[in-house]
Amino acid sequence: MTAEEREAEAALLSAAAESGENADADKNGGSAAQKEEIKPEFSRKFILYILKKGFVRYFIDAFTGMAQGLFCTLIAGTILGQIGTWITSAGTDAALAVGGGVTAVANIAKMLMGAGIGIGIAHSLKAPKLVMFTAAVAGLVGAFGDAIVDGFTGGFVSSSVNDVLSGIAPAAPGNPIGSYVVSVLAVELGRQVAGKTKVDIVVVPLVMFVICLFAVWAAWPFIQLVNLIGEGVALATAATPAVMGIVIAAVMGILLTLPTSSAAIWLAVASPVVAAYAAGEVSFATYDAILLAGGAAMVGCSAHMVGFAVQSFRENKWGGLIAQGIGTSMLQIPNLMRHPQIMVPPIIASIIVGPLSTCVFGLRCNAVGGGMGTSGLVGIFGAIDASVEVGLPEWKLALGIVFCCFVIPAVVCFAVSELMRKLGWIKYGDQSLSV
Structure with a gap:
C-alpha cells in the first residue's frame, strides 16, 4: 500500500469514526434531523479530501515535475543555443565547427x-x-x-x-x-x-x-x-495592448511565483501561434501580437523576480538578490503561505510595466522566454531575439529591457514594500530565505 493510499484510508477511517460518534450521540437523545446530517457530512469531508489530494497531485506535484523536465531540456537547450550562436558569430573555421556542434546539442535538447x-x-x-x-x-x-x-x-x-x-x-x-x-x-x-x-x-x-x-x-x-486561448490572447493584445499588457503581466508574474510553471504555461499558449505562422496559417499581424503579449509576460515575470530580490534585500542580502533576481521568486513560496501580503509590491510593479512594455517600448518576446523573466536571463535573450526579428530599434529595445525588467520593478517594489513596513504590514523576517 502506497503512502497516498494509507493517507486516504486514514482520512476515511477518521471521517467514519466521527460519523460513528455522532450516531452514538444521536442514540442518546439526538434529533432525527441530526441523524440525517451524518451521512452527507461524511460524504462531504471525504469528497473534499479527494479533491484536495487530486489538486495537489496533478496541479502542484505534476506541474513541478513538468517544470523540471522543461528546464532540463528546452530551457537549457535554449541557453546553450544562444551560446552556440555567439561562438558561430566569430566567423572563423574553428568557431563555426565548435558553434555548430554546440547548436546541434542544443537542438536535440530542445526536441527532447x-x-x-x-x-x-x-x-x-x-x-x-x-x-x-x-x-x-x-x-x-x-x-x-x-x-x-x-x-x-x-x-x-x-x-x-x-x-x-x-x-x-x-x-x-x-x-x-x-x-x-x-x-x-x-x-x-x-x-x-x-x-x-x-x-x-x-x-x-x-x-x-x-x-x-x-x-x-x-x-x-x-x-x-490552449491553441484557441493563444489565438485569443494575440487578437486581444492587438486590439487593446494596454489592457492586455496589464492582465498578462500581472497573471504571468503571479504564476511564476506560485508553485506552477509559468514557462510551460506561456510556451503552451504562444507556441501554437508561432508554429501556425511558420506554416503560413496565420498572418504576421497575429504572430507579432503574440510576440508583443510575450513581451508583457516577460516583464511581468521579471517584475516579480527583481521585485522580490530588491524588497527582501534587507533580510537576504546579496545571496538572496542573486537567487531571486536571476534564479526564481518561487523561493518565497513558504513565506507567501504565512505572509501573502508580501506579493503586493511585485503585483503592483507588474501592472505598471506591462502596458509600458506593450504601448511605449513595444517589447517582443518568443514563446520560450515569455514565462521566464530574468531567470537565467532566458527571457532577456528571448526578448532580444523576437524584438530584433520584427525590427524594433535597438535603443528602444535596450531602454525597454533596462526600465521594464530592472529599474521600474526595483524602484516600485522597494518603495511599496518600505511603505508597507512602516505601516506594519510587512515585518523584518517575513521574507527571509535560507540562501
Whole structure:
C-alpha cells in the first residue's frame, strides 16, 4: 500500500469514526434531523479530501515535475543555443565547427522537451522505475500528439509513419500540454501494472505504449483549447495592448511565483501561434501580437523576480538578490503561505510595466522566454531575439529591457514594500530565505 493510499484510508477511517460518534450521540437523545446530517457530512469531508489530494497531485506535484523536465531540456537547450550562436558569430573555421556542434546539442535538447516532461512528471508522482523510464516515450508522444491524431484522421494507418514525422519540424519541442496529459495518464495507468508480473520489463513499456495511443486523443481537446486561448490572447493584445499588457503581466508574474510553471504555461499558449505562422496559417499581424503579449509576460515575470530580490534585500542580502533576481521568486513560496501580503509590491510593479512594455517600448518576446523573466536571463535573450526579428530599434529595445525588467520593478517594489513596513504590514523576517 502506497503512502497516498494509507493517507486516504486514514482520512476515511477518521471521517467514519466521527460519523460513528455522532450516531452514538444521536442514540442518546439526538434529533432525527441530526441523524440525517451524518451521512452527507461524511460524504462531504471525504469528497473534499479527494479533491484536495487530486489538486495537489496533478496541479502542484505534476506541474513541478513538468517544470523540471522543461528546464532540463528546452530551457537549457535554449541557453546553450544562444551560446552556440555567439561562438558561430566569430566567423572563423574553428568557431563555426565548435558553434555548430554546440547548436546541434542544443537542438536535440530542445526536441527532447516531451521526454524530459514525461520523466519529470513520473518522478514527481513517485512512479516505479520502469514506469519512470517509459514515461520518456509517453511525454515525447504527447508533445506531438496533435500530429499523431492528424495522421490517424488523415489516413495515417493506410499510408506510412512518415505522415506523422513530416509534421514535426527539426528541433521543434512540440506542445507541453499534450505532453503533460499523455504523461499523467500513462504514468497513473502504467503504475497499476508495475509489479504485477514476472516480466514487468516487457509488459510495463508495452502497456504504456498502448495507453499513449489512446491518451493522445484525450490530450487533443486540451491542445486545441490552449491553441484557441493563444489565438485569443494575440487578437486581444492587438486590439487593446494596454489592457492586455496589464492582465498578462500581472497573471504571468503571479504564476511564476506560485508553485506552477509559468514557462510551460506561456510556451503552451504562444507556441501554437508561432508554429501556425511558420506554416503560413496565420498572418504576421497575429504572430507579432503574440510576440508583443510575450513581451508583457516577460516583464511581468521579471517584475516579480527583481521585485522580490530588491524588497527582501534587507533580510537576504546579496545571496538572496542573486537567487531571486536571476534564479526564481518561487523561493518565497513558504513565506507567501504565512505572509501573502508580501506579493503586493511585485503585483503592483507588474501592472505598471506591462502596458509600458506593450504601448511605449513595444517589447517582443518568443514563446520560450515569455514565462521566464530574468531567470537565467532566458527571457532577456528571448526578448532580444523576437524584438530584433520584427525590427524594433535597438535603443528602444535596450531602454525597454533596462526600465521594464530592472529599474521600474526595483524602484516600485522597494518603495511599496518600505511603505508597507512602516505601516506594519510587512515585518523584518517575513521574507527571509535560507540562501
